[in-house]
Amino acid sequence: MIQLKTMLNCIDNSGAAVVECALIVGQKRHATIGDRFVAIVQKQRGASDAGMGAASAANKVKRGDIRHAIVVRTKKKVQRPDGSVVRFDDNACVLINKSGDPIGTRVNGVVGAELRRRKWSKILSMAPTHA
Amino acid sequence: MLTHTTARRPLGAWKSVLRHARQQRPTPVSLLRTMTTQTTPDTPSAVEPPPPPMPAATPKPSPPKPYLHSLKPQRPNTPTRSTFAVYPRVPSSRALTPAPLESYHAQQVRRLDRKGLRTRLFSKANPDAAKPGDVLQVTTKRGEPFAGVCLSIRRAGVDTAILLRNTMTKIGVEMWYKIYSPNILGIEIVWRRPKRARRARLMYMRQPKHDMGNVDHLVSEWRRTRNVFSSKGKAGKGKDASATGAKGRR
Numbered sequence: 237m238i239q240l241k242t243m244l245n246c247i248d249n250s251g252a253a254v255v256e257c258a259l260i261v262g263q264k265r266h267a268t269i270g271d272r273f274v275a276i277v278q279k280q281r282g283a284s285d286a287g288m289g290a291a292s293a294a295n296k297v298k299r300g301d302i303r304h305a306i307v308v309r310t311k312k313k314v315q316r317p318d319g320s321v322v323r324f325d326d327n328a329c330v331l332i333n334k335s336g337d338p339i340g341t342r343v344n345g346v347v348g349a350e351l352r353r354r355k356w357s358k359i360l361s362m363a364p365t366h367a
Numbered sequence: 368m369l370t371h372t373t374a375r376r377p378l379g380a381w382k383s384v385l386r387h388a389r390q391q392r393p394t395p396v397s398l399l400r401t402m403t404t405q406t407t408p409d410t411p412s413a414v415e416p417p418p419p420p421m422p423a424a425t426p427k428p429s430p431p432k433p434y435l436h437s438l439k440p441q442r443p444n445t446p447t448r449s450t451f452a453v454y455p456r457v458p459s460s461r462a463l464t465p466a467p468l469e470s471y472h473a474q475q476v477r478r479l480d481r482k483g484l485r486t487r488l489f490s491k492a493n494p495d496a497a498k499p500g501d502v503l504q505v506t507t508k509r510g511e512p513f514a515g516v517c518l519s520i521r522r523a524g525v526d527t528a529i530l531l532r533n534t535m536t537k538i539g540v541e542m543w544y545k546i547y548s549p550n551i552l553g554i555e556i557v558w559r560r561p562k563r564a565r566r567a568r569l570m571y572m573r574q575p576k577h578d579m580g581n582v583d584h585l586v587s588e589w590r591r592t593r594n595v596f597s598s599k600g601k602a603g604k605g606k607d608a609s610a611t612g613a614k615g616r617r
Contacts, residue, residue, distance in 0.1 A: 309538065318550045319548055320548070321543035322541070322542050322543075323541040324538055324540055325538055325539035325540075326538060345537070345538055346535040349510065
């Protein structure tokens, strides 16, 4: 249930750590797993532990960037066609570019299996596990 | 770890000893092996579900016969109508016809769970039933089996569902499964909580203080013990044997 101003964890290695939802692409009230939204990078990864200069060299996105992203985990329960329901402990996303390819090269953490139904199998294959 | 302690001090855990004794009783081999709910490999199209109980089949009560009630005429010289029929009360149809929703649920459960194993695994009457706090593993038709600690059992006829929680890559994942779903091949008890949980819904286990974390070590240990009992010759193979044991479930 991602809506305007929701803060999500970004779990790829694009350089963003926390992003904020600015708009949900499509005529939707809330985004769920597999939905695309416009994200603003609020926190950069490695900005705190490493120096800003060292981090920004590897990071593809910077704080304040506006990118598209795909929701991969939600705290809100998501029901599957067979009646089972999945729920995660956090909201997480993966950044993509305008054409739909992931910006990062790897995904750290479990993602929802709904991505296959929503035709995001590229993200699904990058993830270590899916539930 | 728990199994070793109980093996060393059998009197230390009365509950598991009694459970063991119950399972030593002459039971069918399928029941003796473990408390599983594997479905038979029969094709659903080949077998027809039993016909639903027909409410119309019950013999229809014939209309009750009235009897004539006569009044004593108070004024004998003026003729009044002094006799009329009294009809007895019609018996309630509620007692005769089965409750439609309950019978429908029972019929669907019978259709989806032919041997009654899943009903037994979660029935309150069964002392060996799966309870909240136990670690269960659900094997589905597609994807990997999901193991997790059972947080709650939602009993609702054929819609009965269980909530399992596990931690994958440091993220908590919760899954609701319908226990009678035909997509579920089996539900197995991986680990029993040593003491009965004193709540029916263990939602507090979402808090970091009470979270069990990942249950994969329990699952791998359970697989190892199961392989020791099931295949005598291949027990020494270790990793390979456990991998086939995980996949090659009949």
